[in-house]
Amino acid sequence: MSTQPPTPAAVTDAAARAAPARGKHRSLEASSARFAYFMLAPALLCLALVAFYPMVNTVLTSFTDSTFGQNTTKFVGMDNYTKLVQDPAFRTSIWTSLRFTIITVVFEFILGLIIALVVNSSFSGRGAVRAAMLIPWALITVISAAMWKLMYNQIYGVFNDLLVNKLHVLAINQDFLGNPVTALPAVAAIDIWKTTPFIALLLLAGLQLIPSDVYEAADVDGAGKIRTFFSITLPLLMPSILVAVVIRALDALRVFDLFYVLFGQRPDTTTMSIYVQEQIIYFGKVGYGSAVSVALLLIIAVFIAIYVVMTRWSAARS
């Protein structure tokens, strides 16, 4: 065998053995990966400390009867969760958060889109309008809430003055925030006022990504303005709409500050976040409050999952 000339197989074999370059290449990759991890480590450590540890701790606490001012804590298994499922106050808080989310996101999207379309067209003073429209968003939420609380005031608020004394739409002064029927729309209005500019900004960025020649092609193709909006603008804006709506929905589901400033603790205006705060801070029920937090996390996770599926779907479509 060894006296025979090398077969082609033997030659390739030899070639393979004489190729340490590939192995070297791999170790080069490994060393650059090591370097990458080394560079990432501080950020990952921070993240673990401020995000991962509290989350894990919350989940663990949710399986205990941990209570403020009580030294012994014992493991109670699923007790908190079985209680949670039967807790009508918790269910009401979900419903309150959901209603708030739906009202605000729908109005913010529609108004934001209209503003974005207007600002995207060219007119004189466009720069000033773009800057001015961001003012509500730039204000601190607690301050806006306090401001609107004054405007809603039953006795000297500007809304009552306008509706009763000036426009004569209402016969008597209303307590917008006190009345359970108007409380939620009233607080939603504040959020809409404050956050519509943010949606408009996101959608404006999306609109500016649509090349102008596509509109010209549609014009030559015979599409009118309305048709162009529905056939060209809206589909091409879809990715931005998706991002804007989901970001807003996630924010709205976790709403705390507006409700806390306007209502404090009140059963009919308790959102999920207020409920968590109430359980842990007011009642000191750390274990049960943690379980509510985990439930809140899961509900939000559902929306994130919907978002991920939808972006994949829209990416696959285009």
Add this chain to the structure above:
Amino acid sequence: MASVAYNHVFKRYSAEAVAVKDLSLQILDTEFMVLVGPSGCGKSTALRMLAGLEEISDGEIKIGDRVVNEVPARERDIAMVFQSYALYPHMSVYDNMAFGLKMRRVAKSEIETKVKEASKILGLDNFLKRKPRQLSGGQRQRVALGRAIVRNPQVFLLDEPLSNLDAQLRVETRINLQKLHKDLDATFIYVTHDQVEAMTMGDRIAVMKDGILQQVASPREIYDDPVNMYVAGFIGSPKMNFIPVTVSGNTAKASGFTLELPKAPGIEKGVLGVRPEDLTEVPHEGFPKIEMKVEVVEVLGSDQFLYGKVGSDDVIARLDPQFKVSVGDAVPLHMNMRRLHLFDVGSERAVL
């Protein structure tokens, strides 16, 4: 199908920025008209005014017998192929082509027939379900063409449709476009900065510069009888040689030679225009001899270009590649007097 007329058309963006100045141009029914010029010469603006994408500042544009100044783009019954193709990114190839027909409320079955027909001509049958971003540049370009064809419009407008294609594809598509024009028997108005595209495709060429129409004529006429130095230099590759001369009577004196003009042009300072192929190494009766000092030799197989000096003037000559020349040689060349051009230095107009 229809003719198109520009009558004293202006496009002003401001008092100083005038993109198109007093453009008057008649385009015949079923003609292939090419608007050519460097970027910023107003050719695209002229086309976009016809399309209805730009306001007409002054003058009038007619499609057929109809003045279209105030007619919106969607009612002008024109189709346009954009340089960027401007395909609808979220629609399939089929929907891209069908969109214009849907907008005109054409019956679904008829849309399907027309799109299938166009996609067959353009070789897009297998791509109808794809999105534009899944296509190559050449395929996208054909979709843009297909979108225009299915509409069966009065006039086709093409704005530099080949400039985003690679060289080989550009030549192929150029030929296909000419066939298409013949098959469709439609009016084509084609904008390009490429003089080769203009020469090869146009029934007539309109050369523009700085918003002003320089000359409208058939490719041969533009090449043989340019009205001024600009047209002479823009059309033809390599460029026409420009040699400054002083004229007295009918004698023209350049830095490297003197020659007798067929008649006295009546100017004192002029520029002699000689195309590179009108200089030949073969002596001819009545062709004056000049001597060229060769600096660079380019042999392209089918052609040979000599770059060098005659006197102190730069000259390019196009010779038979079989003719052996080396750098540094002083080559005797003979100038074809019948195809000589002479331009006035001040006005740059052709005087001979």
